[in-house]
Amino acid sequence: NAGVMQNPRHLVRRRGQEARLRCSPMKGHSHVYWYRQLPEEGLKFMVYLQKENIIDESGMPKERFSAEFPKEGPSILRIQQVVRGDSAAYFCASSPTSGEYQETQYFGPGTRLLVL
Amino acid sequence: AQSVTQLGSHVSVSEGALVLLRCNYSSSVPPYLFWYVQYPNQGLQLLLKYTSAATLVKGINGFEAEFKKSETSFHLTKPSAHMSDAAEYFCAVPNQAGTALIFGKGTTLSVSS
Numbered sequence: 001n002a003g004v005m006q007n008p009r010h011l012v013r014r015r016g017q018e019a020r021l022r023c024s025p026m027k028g029h030s031h032v033y034w035y036r037q038l039p040e041e042g043l044k045f046m047v048y049l050q051k052e053n054i055i056d057e058s059g060m061p062k063e064r065f066s067a068e069f070p071k072e073g074p075s076i077l078r079i080q081q082v083v084r085g086d087s088a089a090y091f092c093a094s095s096p097t098s099g100e101y102q103e104t105q106y107f108g109p110g111t112r113l114l115v116l
Numbered sequence: 117a118q119s120v121t122q123l124g125s126h127v128s129v130s131e132g133a134l135v136l137l138r139c140n141y142s143s144s145v146p147p148y149l150f151w152y153v154q155y156p157n158q159g160l161q162l163l164l165k166y167t168s169a170a171t172l173v174k175g176i177n178g179f180e181a182e183f184k185k186s187e188t189s190f191h192l193t194k195p196s197a198h199m200s201d202a203a204e205y206f207c208a209v210p211n212q213a214g215t216a217l218i219f220g221k222g223t224t225l226s227v228s229s
Contacts, residue, residue: 004159033216042206043160045216056215091159102148102167102210105217107159 002027004094004108005074012114019079019086021111025094032075033105034067037089049075082115089113118143120207122220130228135179135194137223139207142188149190150208150217151181160206166190177201202227 005024013019025032030051035043045059049069060067064082069075079086089112093105123138141147148167152160164175171183181192192205204224208217 006159035217035219042219042221043217045211045218048215056213059216093160102165103214104150104162104165107152107161109159112157 004092004106006090006092006108006111008111009109010112010114012116013082014116015083016081019082019113021077021079021090021092021113023075023077023092023094023108025075025092026096026106029094029096029106031095031097032069033093033095034075034077035091035093037091037110039088043091046077079113082113084115087113087115118145118209118211118218120149120209120218120220122205122207122223124223125221126224126226128226128228129197131199132196135192135197135201135225137192137205137207137225139181139190139192139220140188141190141207141209143209145212147183148210149181149183151175151179151190151192152206152208152219153177154204154206154222156203163192163205197225197227199227199229201225 032049034046037043047060047067048056064080066078089110091110092108095103095105119142121140150165151163154160164173166173166183174180179194204222206222207220
């Protein structure tokens, strides 16, 4: 059973460009979470999605960031007009169910975004 | 509000020595607690989780953690460190809605020969 897949693994963008990060959850998982890891910091929750629905986006910056999880295909985290402060590792996780506090989230290898 | 605090951003041990990584939690709901490990340039891997079934939880790679409600702690231990244990370790607790994990800032474990 393949794990959580993320691509690209590394992404370089110049200031003002758009970054699109993709996440394919584990087979059978319909819940996706995005986290950001800034240098010298732990992981910070960004958004939680189910198929075609955003359930909790309380950790998403109000501007330039958006996420989707369409009925078909991977989840996408989009960052418009990137700035240097967006440079970080972005991790996707998935779970088969949620709303259950003990549910394990399975993490992908991450996308490391560098903004020049 | 849910939170975890990891005491010590960096822990160094010798190979074969005891590993102790500290985590204290704050939770307004019955706590479920997780330890994840992150190797360089990789994603997070679940080491173990506490779900109230037993206070002593055994995980992968010889790690275990003990839930102590009176001390609000969930410290991670391993009797004998191995070079391959060098990594960053994160303690986490679900948020109040159960929709996300709240992570500590992490502890980097170094193992010397």
